[in-house]
Amino acid sequence: MEIISYNDLKNIITTGDIISVAALSVGNLPAEILKHIVEEYDETGSPDNLTFIMANDISDYEDGIDLDAFVQRGMIKRLITSLLTASPATIDAIKNNAIETYFFPQGILAVQYRNHSVSSPGMITKIGLNTSVDPRISGGTVNDATSENLVSVLEIKGEEYLHYDFPGIDAALLRGTFADEKGNIFMTHESHLGEGYSVAAATHQNGGKVIVQVKEIVQSGSFPPYDVFIPGELVDYVVINENPEYHKQVMQAYYDPALSGHYRVRDIQEQPMKLSSRKIILRRAAQFLNEGDVVSIGFGINNELPNVLIEEQAEDLVQLNIDTGIFGGIIGSKDRFGMNYNLDARMRHELTWDFIYHGGHDIAYLSFAEIDRLGNVNVSCFGNKMSGSGGFIDISQTVKTIIFSGTLVAGSQSSCENNQLIIEQEGHSHKFVNNVQSVDFNAAYSRELNQQVFYVTERAVFQLVEEGLKLIEIGPGLDLQKDVLSKMDFDPIISDELNITDQNIYQNDWGELKQSIQRRNHIDKGEDKYEL
Incomplete structure (x- = not known):
């Protein structure tokens, strides 16, 4: 594991990379990493022609350092995701055939990383049969710009299955709360865990680079070993967050310990629903x-x-x-x-x-x-x-x-x-x-x-x-x-x-x-x- 500055990202993320982000909205979002990649593009015109693979939509709801920031600059060639609810510029680009897009089931996107191994032929499952992701319907392709079919039908022992053929990952952009001196990643303050471990493992197996944004580097042994979320052996680079605005736990708060299970509250401040x-x-x-x-x-x-x-x-x-x-x-x-x-x-x-x-x-x-x-x-x-x-x-x-x-x-x-x-x-x-x-x-x-x-x-x-x-x-x-x-x-x-x-x-x-x-x-x- 190497601790790097954000400026070093320009030597790691390159044109044509296939990138995975394991986040939901601002939760687990390595927003400061994304910010510096966008700024590098603004200065040099690179990297571009990127593919993003994400199980969920991402958005910071404020500064625009999210999926839309990449799409508006023409940095993304292909998007593979399950959901877009907070990325209006991206949706417009899809409608205008500006980027290739696949909508696949969220669970498939989350678990498929484990099938990127020498012992697996890829993701084979019944999930998606007879729906929009079945290649006999649309194969999950969303617009005319998306021509390559990533899903096929297989028959095993007389039963139908779908085979999802996902590309290998060149760069995993992940987030944790802390990294220790050996590169072990801890999710102590995060609101949910995400699929970052599997993303890191798949990226490592593919020969890609795993980059993790954290709040702080701590001394080895600061946390119990069973709290390690991603072992340091899978982590190539760690960057330390400089601006708390780019490391929010949820969109409403930088850190609320109750949301990470550190204590219980008597009640949540929810207004009763009006009769409607x-x-x-x-x-x-x-x-x-x-x-x-x-x-x-x-x-x-x-x-x-x-x-x-x-x-x-x-x-x-x-x-x-x-x-x-x-x-x-x-x-x-x-x-x-x-x-x-x-x-x-x-x-x-x-x-x-x-x-x-x-x-x-x-x-x-x-x-x-x-x-x-x-x-x-x-x-x-x-x-x-x-x-x-x-x-x-x-x-x-x-x-x-x-x-x-x-x-x-x-x-x-x-x-x-x-x-x-x-x-x-x-x-x-x-x-x-x-x-x-x-x-x-x-x-x-x-x-x-x-x-x-x-x-x-x-x-x-x-x-x-x-x-x-x-x-x-x-x-x-x-x-x-x-x-x-x-x-x-x-x-x-x-x-x-x-x-x-x-x-x-x-x-x-x-x-x-x-x-x-x-x-x-x-x-x-x-x-x-x-x-x-």
Whole structure:
């Protein structure tokens, strides 16, 4: 291991390099390394023609030293990622065919580094079959500029698998809290662990360079050996952070010890949710929970599900998990999503996906952008938006029960009165369409996997059945044709026993979720577990 200055990066990062960054937003982001690479380009016009491989989107939300900074300068040739939510310039470049882009499942991106070894033929998995990453659909390619197919279909013992062919890494840009004198990296202050170890190992095996940004060099033996996250044998260079603004734990704070599990807080400063269609959806969706469930919380509307559980004093009945590797505790919502207090455990990102792939979740709460008559779901590309699917595909192909949550119509405004939903203003776009723009969840394949699937909106609840999408429940006081069916581009199957949603969830104070979850625990665990 060699301690270098940021100016030395110009001799290490070169034109054409394939670069891996193991970060999420500002978490684990080596922002000061990125800053100096950008400044070197501004001075010399090099390096460029870069490939970035990232399991998650990165953004510092302030100075612009992130993915957009590279893309705006034309430094990136190819991008392989799962999600883009905070990189508007990058999204515009993708739409304009300025960079080659692949959207792959987040879990695949996190675990594939372990397959860069002399003993492995690459990433072979069923994850992604029959979705947008299947080469028989689009192979994960996002625009016309992306012509090389990195995914192929294999048959092994009569079963289909996907083979992901990722390029080797030339430079790993990573971050830790401390490095000792031998180059061992510790994640002491970080909010999550990430997949940096596997990235470093894959880069080392490929003959690339591993560069780690840290706050400080400490004396060897300062920390227990079992706290080593990346052993010094895998680290080539260490740079010491000079400006705390480029080493934030989360976007709101340089360092909050509660977020790294160093102490527990009594409560998180979350404002109670106002009564709205969003809260109604989450209340209804939460009624599918069983006591003891391990719950996957997805991005979007569902990141406020913990708020509902806390308000209803039901948070201790289930264990929440987000795929960054955080288990249990209090999960923040909206801009605080990913800020986890009182966590029970944290794992390396790639090991968390092992947990998920091995059936660790009982139920997943996922969002949707479009749903079609067959029950297929699009979450990645719709209208003029292009975001990728993150871990949506991985989770939706490995969990037993899925609850898709969202409003029936995009942009609609509603309120509650007398325990009923009042549609005050209709939305501008239908979400229930004849054909989804991107198949990120394949309903037919889901039935092969014997999953239980429900679609919860503020106006109605649907279930995936053999024939397609079935309407099983409608909100109290709503007109079936006017408020539901006319807002869909197709006619769903309508249950002969169409239920009315419990009107109590449409009032300001509810207080029945805890009892509902405990009551469900007495229901048989058979295939009728979710009969309404």
